[in-house]
Amino acid sequence: KLKELYSQLLSQNTSTKSQHALQNYSKDEIYEGLLREEFCAYFQPKVASPSGAIIGAEVLARWHHNTDGTVPPSQFIATMEEHNLIHLLSYSLLKQTLSLLSYNRDILKALQFSINLSVKELEDIKLPEKLESICEEYCTPTSQITLELTESHLLENIKRALDVLLRLKLKGFKLSIDDFGTGYSSIKQLNELPFDELKIDRCFVDGCSTQPNKRVIIASTCEMAHQLGLEVVAEGVEEVEDLVVVQSYEVESVQGYYYYPPCTPSEFLQTVSESALQ
Numbered sequence: 446k447l448k449e450l451y452s453q454l455l456s457q458n459t460s461t462k463s464q465h466a467l468q469n470y471s472k473d474e475i476y477e478g479l480l481r482e483e484f485c486a487y488f489q490p491k492v493a494s495p496s497g498a499i500i501g502a503e504v505l506a507r508w509h510h511n512t513d514g515t516v517p518p519s520q521f522i523a524t525m526e527e528h529n530l531i532h533l534l535s536y537s538l539l540k541q542t543l544s545l546l547s548y549n550r551d552i553l554k555a556l557q558f559s560i561n562l563s564v565k566e567l568e569d570i571k572l573p574e575k576l577e578s579i580c581e582e583y584c585t586p587t588s589q590i591t592l593e594l595t596e597s598h599l600l601e602n603i604k605r606a607l608d609v610l611l612r613l614k615l616k617g618f619k620l621s622i623d624d625f626g627t628g629y630s631s632i633k634q635l636n637e638l639p640f641d642e643l644k645i646d647r648c649f650v651d652g653c654s655t656q657p658n659k660r661v662i663i664a665s666t667c668e669m670a671h672q673l674g675l676e677v678v679a680e681g682v683e684e685v686e687d688l689v690v691v692q693s694y695e696v697e698s699v700q701g702y703y704y705y706p707p708c709t710p711s712e713f714l715q716t717v718s719e720s721a722l723q
């Protein structure tokens with residue numbers, strides 16, 4: 446019954462998957478952009494539920510293109526994945542995040558930063574050592590970094606992924622299952638993987654106050670995740686009515702335009718400073 450509900454809701458969902466359909470830029474253009482260091486880290490605050498206090502941020506890529514202005518991830522992530530460039534983006538965004546952190550430890554020391562990794566990157570068996578050495582370079586504990594992996598691609602090559610995931614976990618990184626509900630894995634399957642957090646995809650959150658089917662999915666996901674010791678994040682919360690619903694299922698944290706949109710590093714520092722004064 447739950448599987449039916451998921452499929453029904455996902456067939457209406459155009460958000461997550463169609464984003465990857467657009468590919469306007471060639472591999473060479475993207476590579477040149479990487480060399481020119483045009484890919485920048487934006488930060489979307491994540492807040493505790495129900496207090497609304499900022500507890501961390503998700504790092505989101507933006508391309509400050511030399512002629513085309515600010516380009517969203519939907520126009521370069523898929524091409525980067527296809528041509529094995531995506532790890533260069535991850536390393537660059539991790540370094541930008543750690544650099545911001547090292548210059549602003551007084552303001553940011555208690556916050557958790559989430560970096561998106563592509564499942565393809567788990568094919569590099571040296572990934573745990575590489576990410577750890579970047580953290581060491583910036584004198585930041587690995588435990589301050591959460592690595593988000595999209596659920597829908599996770600189970601495709603689970604055996605190889607598992608080894609790398611376990612070693613990332615052993616090195617101290619937190620692991621998060623992103624876009625939960627957009628693939629067809631059950632929480633039970635995911636429980637065999639060493640995750641700390643589960644993010645409920647925005648397609649289930651958006652409109653949940655008026656759509657009982659979405660509430661069924663959110664309720665059962667929260668219940669199972671909590672039983673398995675995973676913290677739950679509700680993504681893409683825009684409306685107060687939807688916020689009230691996800692709060693009623695005791696999600697640990699919330700991300701979405703209702704609280705804050707993604708912003709530049711300086712805007713982020715200002716937001717965090719102002720919220721600390723309140």
Ligand code: C2E
Pocket residue numbers: 464489504505506517518519522531534535538561562563623624647680681682683700701702703707
């Ligand atoms: P995601 O990881 O699910 O990130 C959340 C996306 O939802 C972001 O879009 C964010 O701007 C958007 N969002 C957050 N709150 C709301 C809301 O309340 N309403 C709505 N309508 N949208 C909201 P963005 O930045 O365009 O990123 C899209 C996707 O691109 C990300 O989805 C992620 O899968 C991918 N991505 C972004 N940066 C990176 C990166 O550095 N590496 C990798 N591998 N993927 C990335």
Ligand code: CA
Pocket residue numbers: 503561593623
């Ligand atoms: Ca994410």
Ligand code: CA
Pocket residue numbers: 623624644646647680
């Ligand atoms: Ca997500």
